[in-house]
Amino acid sequence: MVQKSLLTLVSLLVLSLGNVLNAKEYVVSSPDKAIQMKLVVEEDISYDVMYHGKTLMKQNQIALELSNGVLGQSPVVKKVKQKAFQEHVDCFNYRCPSFDVSYNEMYVTFKGDYALVFRVYNDGVAYRWETKMKEDIVVRNEQADFNWAEDYVVYLPFTTSKKDPYAMAFQNIYSVSKISEADNSKVAFLPVTADCGDGVKVTILESDLENYPGMFVLADPKARALKADFAEYPEEYAVNSTRAMKYVTKRSDDIARCQGTRSFPWRIMAITSDDTQMPVNNLVYALASPNRIGDYSWVKSGKVAWDWWNDWGIWNVDFKAGINMDTYKHYIDFAAENKIGYVVLDEGWYNPKSGDMLTVIPELNLEELIAYGKSKGVDLILWTVFNVLDDQLEEACKKYSEMGISGFKVDFLDRDDQTGVEMVYRIAEMTAKYHLTLDLHGIYKPTGLNRTFPNIINFESVFGMEEMKWSTVEKDMMEYDVTMPFIRMMCGPIDYTPGAMRNATKKDFQPIYYNPMSQGTRCHQLATYIVHDSPLTMLADNPTIYRQEQPCVDFICSVPNTGIEETRVLQGKMGEYIVTARRVGKNWYVGGLTDWNARTVKLDLSFLGEGNYEAVLFSDGVNAGKQAADYKKTEQTVERSSSLQIDLAPGGGFALSLIQK
Structure with missing residues (x-):
């Protein structure tokens, strides 16, 4: 049922004749009247979306096909109610500690024991299905059409799997084209964005995904439409011998099997009039189910000294680096030196082929490592595979919680069909019971699960730094880096794993697996620690290199990634550049990124409070x-009347701390 507990009822308006354009059309507007949604009930159900009087989407047909009938076919409206709500949402490990939203809701009850709920906010439209049936139901398909009024440009991240398009890591760069020219041979995963002109963009997202498959979209160029598509329900599985990773070998002809009385996921169309509004849109978090784990004061975020990207690649030591005690004690020492709260033991601490995460390899004494870390103020996170953890769930959670492990980095779900989503919920609930945190990799996009289970502190589902180990420069990371924050970060935080100290220009970049580098400059890397929503953030490079680059490490470790009190995108244009500012207390941190085009950013500091600030700026060197590793560090005193002019190299960036004196 629709969540009511945190809602303040402002007014209750039973639909009157004044709300009816004709017998079958119903309109609901946003509180500021800028957005209108018109519901049309005829032989089927559809809706239009207007913004400031301009139609953006029209005749978006929706239906829910069950095994015994189609909800939305020959519909009969029983009752329509409109209500206005205001809601205060408290957040955790988010871009702000809380926010307020207001919206107008239209609740439409139909003959046949189902309903549709529409909510219109000042920054978007959302709807969901509800059913109130006594028997369990089988959902064969869900129709959700997104029909654009014009031939808009769309940003689509396509599946990377040809064999099973619904089974992949949800990581790809964006394909950008007019909808009439979009590739209709591959499904795209959410979120996706349409550029409607005049600065207006519509981003399709979903929230409160539970016991149901995630939504993909398939382009229909002739109809200028995107149409929902879903992974079918798994029937048979096999196991990958390398990591004991379970994958689907056969699917049924339905998409979900569920209780007859339930609420379905929210379908969201976030509407923005300026690109700077996109990374701070809160609709996914606002529409998610509230906290289910109770007290979460034990959850600790922070930064992580990470082993896998740099391939345990330390040198100038008197031991052989690898997955062994000496190496991990070295990583713990580095973390302790820099007040980094975590070290991840990535793949290899148990034999991944065995599918048994309860047995640690002989080279490691895990109890000793945990004790060594805790003696230095460093906690450990263990990597594992989703189904491996799920198969040993309570036993593994109990064992490693009692041992003193802080949490799990869980990897290789690589699907979001119904059984995959159900597995994520099982793991989230059980790890919370044992006070274990989660960093989810190989995972679908966030759908508000971090609100429901605050022990989930980060998600991958991003074309992150790991891709630089094997991708050529044709995979344009710099363009992606200034596109992704506007689209992907709308739905939740990212574990992008930044921090490369080996940096390359476009001409010099090449993928090197064991000694990887980044595209773009050193300051581009530093800026990501500010631009990204990332409550658990890796330092991807190795301790040997970091110790040679201590000023950069000091800056990275000084940037808070928890306790953010305010986030603003000061400037930006999707696909070109972004400048983000975050406030913690009275101090501010500002990061800027550009694509492969050099540019100059003029930064007005009027957002500062009263008084003087010590400004420490890392900017691209001449x-x-x-x-690309060239940078310049400058320090000066500034105030709110000050301004800075900062030159960004191709693939460049800047990182700035403003500490009140």
Whole structure:
């Protein structure tokens, strides 16, 4: 049922004749009247979306096909109610500690024991199905059409799997084209964005995904439409011998099997009039189910000294680096030196082929490592595979919680069909019971699960730094880096795993698996620690290199990624550049990223409070266009009347701390 507990009822308006355009059309507007949604009930159900009087989407047909009938076919309206709500949402490990939203809701009850709930906010439209049936139901398909009024440009991240398009890591760059020219041979995963002109963009997202498959979209160029698509319900599985990873080998002809009385996921169309509004849109979090785990004061976020990206690649030591005690004690020492709260033991601490995460490899004494870390103020996180953890769930949670492990980095779900989603909920609930945190990799996009289970502190589902180990420069990471924050971060935080100290220009970049580098400059890397929503953030490079680059490490470790009190996108244009500011207390941190085009950012500091601030700026060096690791560190005193002019090299960036004196 629709969540009511945190809602303040402002007014109750039973639909009157004044709300009816004709016998079958019903309109609901946003509180500020800028957005209108018109529901049309005829032989089927559809809706239009208007913004400031301009139609953006029209005749978006929706239906829910069950095994015994189609909800939305020859519909009969029983009752329509409109209500106005205001809601205060408290957040945890988010871009702000809380926010307020207001919206107008239209609740439409139909003959046949089902309903549709529409909510219109000042920054978007959302709807969901509800059923109130006594018997369990089988959902064969869900129709959700997104028909654009014009031939808009769309940003689509396509599946990377040809064999099973619904089974992949949800990581890809964006394909950008007019909808009439979009590739209709591959499904795209959410979120996706349409550029409607004049700065207006519509981003399709979903929230409160539970006991149901996630939504994909398939382009229909002739109809200028995107149409919902879903992974079918798994029937048979096999196991990958390398990591004992379970994958689907056969699917049924339905998409979900569920209780007859339930609420379905929210379908969201976030509407923005300026690109700077996109990364701070809160609709996914606002529409998610509230906290289910009770007290979460034990959840600790922070930064992580990470082993896998740099391939345990330390040197100038008197031991052989690898998955062994000496290496991990070295990582713990580095973390302790820099007040980094975590070290991840990534793949290899148990034999991944065995599918048994209860047995640690002989080279490691895990109890000793945990004790060593805790003696230095460093906690450990263990990597594992989703189904491996799920198969040993309570036993593994109990064992490692009692041992002193802080949490799990869980990897390789690589699907979001109904059984995959159900597995994520099982793991989230059980780990919370044993006070274990989760960093989810190989996972579908966030759908508000971090609100429901605050022990989930980060998600991957991003084309992150790991891709630089094997991708050529044709995978344009710099363009992606200034596109992704506007689209992907709308739905939740990212574990992008930044921090490369080996940096390359577009001409010099090449994928090197064991000694990887980044596309773009050193300051581009530093800026990601500010631009990204990331309550658990990796330092991807290795301790040997970091110790040679201590000023950069000091800055990275000084940037808070928890306790954010305010986030603003000061400037930006999707696909070109972004400048983000975050406030913790009276102090501010500002990061800027650009694509492969050099640019100059003029930064007005009027957002600062009263008084003087010590400004520490890391900016691209004068030679960064040729030597991407070149940077310049400057310090000065500024105030709110000050301004800075910062030059960004191709693939460049800047990182700025403003500490009140």
